[in-house]
Amino acid sequence: LQRACSHFIINSSHVTASSYLVLLALAAIAVQLNLSLVRKYLFYRRARALGCGTVAVYPHKDPILGLDSFSEGLRAFNSHRLLDMYAKRFASCGTTHYTNTLGSWVLMTNEVENVKTILTRIDDWPIAGPRQLAVLAVLGPDSIFTSNGAAWHKARVMMRPAFVRDQVADLACFDRHIANLLAAIPADDGKTFDMQALLLDMTMDASTDFLMGYSTNTLTTAPSPEALQFVQDFEYASRESAKKSRLGQVLFMLPHRELTEAVRRLREYVRFYIKKTAAEAETKEKERGYVFLDELLKANPPEDYAVDQILSILIAGRDTTASAITAAFYFLARHPAAVERLRCEVCAPDLDDHPTWEQLKRLKYLNNVIKEALRLFSPVSTNSRAASKETVLPRGGGPSGKQPILVPKGTPVRWSVHGLHRNKEIYGPDADEFRPERWESDLRVGWEYLPFSGGPRICLGQQFALTQIAYTLFKFFRAFRAIEARDSGPLLAQTNLTASFPYGCLVSVTRA
Numbered sequence: 001l002q003r004a005c006s007h008f009i010i011n012s013s014h015v016t017a018s019s020y021l022v023l024l025a026l027a028a029i030a031v032q033l034n035l036s037l038v039r040k041y042l043f044y045r046r047a048r049a050l051g052c053g054t055v056a057v058y059p060h061k062d063p064i065l066g067l068d069s070f071s072e073g074l075r076a077f078n079s080h081r082l083l084d085m086y087a088k089r090f091a092s093c094g095t096t097h098y099t100n101t102l103g104s105w106v107l108m109t110n111e112v113e114n115v116k117t118i119l120t121r122i123d124d125w126p127i128a129g130p131r132q133l134a135v136l137a138v139l140g141p142d143s144i145f146t147s148n149g150a151a152w153h154k155a156r157v158m159m160r161p162a163f164v165r166d167q168v169a170d171l172a173c174f175d176r177h178i179a180n181l182l183a184a185i186p187a188d189d190g191k192t193f194d195m196q197a198l199l200l201d202m203t204m205d206a207s208t209d210f211l212m213g214y215s216t217n218t219l220t221t222a223p224s225p226e227a228l229q230f231v232q233d234f235e236y237a238s239r240e241s242a243k244k245s246r247l248g249q250v251l252f253m254l255p256h257r258e259l260t261e262a263v264r265r266l267r268e269y270v271r272f273y274i275k276k277t278a279a280e281a282e283t284k285e286k287e288r289g290y291v292f293l294d295e296l297l298k299a300n301p302p303e304d305y306a307v308d309q310i311l312s313i314l315i316a317g318r319d320t321t322a323s324a325i326t327a328a329f330y331f332l333a334r335h336p337a338a339v340e341r342l343r344c345e346v347c348a349p350d351l352d353d354h355p356t357w358e359q360l361k362r363l364k365y366l367n368n369v370i371k372e373a374l375r376l377f378s379p380v381s382t383n384s385r386a387a388s389k390e391t392v393l394p395r396g397g398g399p400s401g402k403q404p405i406l407v408p409k410g411t412p413v414r415w416s417v418h419g420l421h422r423n424k425e426i427y428g429p430d431a432d433e434f435r436p437e438r439w440e441s442d443l444r445v446g447w448e449y450l451p452f453s454g455g456p457r458i459c460l461g462q463q464f465a466l467t468q469i470a471y472t473l474f475k476f477f478r479a480f481r482a483i484e485a486r487d488s489g490p491l492l493a494q495t496n497l498t499a500s501f502p503y504g505c506l507v508s509v510t511r512a
């Protein structure tokens, strides 16, 4: 470039104003290139001084924009095999490597130590990028799900009381909705139906009931048109904002009229119940002891803030819980011996149809089935953060990948929970198999098992979800003695905000 500039100067007999501008631009590029080389050199020196190694890079055919990797990713996403693609890349490129995604470098890692560091040092690794964009349009910047630092802390403190043991141990909240689920299952034994669709209805009904004290009641014969519109808008907004977030920061800003309209209606629906709850605070006869909104309103938050947090919990808890229960049914429908063991446990003579929370917790096989389903099909199957400053991760450097690495400020990092959960070094050679019995052995896992994540931002609704899953399975297997898979083919995952079964979970059942 410098040689070209001198050639230009020496050989130009008629240098015009526009030629000067070209010259200036070339000089600016040269300075920029030099600066970036200097910055790179200084970065490598700092990395060496800290004992950090270099990180593997995906072998791009297009290292400028990474279009090769992007189109492979898009194909994998559309065929619901994105998680398998990540697994193959971790195997071939290394458990920590960089890939270029539309011009920006993303650090991919599947190293337990790295994930632990990221999840525990939350100020160095805030939520940013696609993970944040995916819900920003619906929730705004102050929600527990999109915020960091003080705003996140405030939201977390405000919501924590809703999930203390007394609240999640109140099975009454789930009773009615599980009964509606069982009633919605086709009366004829052997008839094929989609279990996932019913479970999505049930978790929406239970979540809205728990959060606002007014259920959408979609599993009943007469849900209101407003409730049905709310569910439709919720699903549309989740899908469209996840789609938008994949386009990156700039394209994310493009207007999307239908999405804006759906979000407006969603927020209006929640606002209606906030107003109703506030107006009825003194007079309403309570159906249940605890409603999240009653407690939230005691802190007197601005209305929009309350809407943000209600929708956050709905986004966090509805599809995830539905996917987790669907996964349990998916695997049980393929493992009749596990169903038999489970039925023996839930039909034990000392239990009736109304167990206590403590009794549910003591059902070992039931809880192992849930653990195993969450291992093999984690509703939050990948996760991401971005470095708020230049920082070190403990693994991924050097030829062995065991040295620490220095990560530049702003670098997005993504890890695959799905990959961690299928690590053969931890779970054994049958890591891909559904075998609840593995949890009866001396298998001890910490950061290698993260369906609910870990660290200060660990899932707030973990116990709420586990209770709902356990209670649903308990009630189902007391009422039905068999469940059979009515679809075949490999296990696929639709990977939006939450992983789900792209073609539903087709089963038939036999009453007890």
Ligand code: HEM
Pocket: 131, 144, 145, 156, 312, 313, 316, 317, 318, 320, 321, 324, 378, 379, 380, 383, 384, 450, 451, 452, 453, 456, 457, 458, 459, 460, 461, 462, 464, 465, 466
């Ligand atoms: C099986 C069901 C569920 C799974 C697998 C699950 C998983 C997760 C995961 C992995 C995170 C961390 C997200 C991140 O770090 O980016 C999370 C966060 C969260 N979850 Fe869950 N979740 C489930 C159900 C629920 C339920 C039922 C609720 C509430 C009713 C809930 C409320 C939350 C909240 C509020 C957060 C944000 C916590 C924070 O950032 O401080 N989750 N969940």
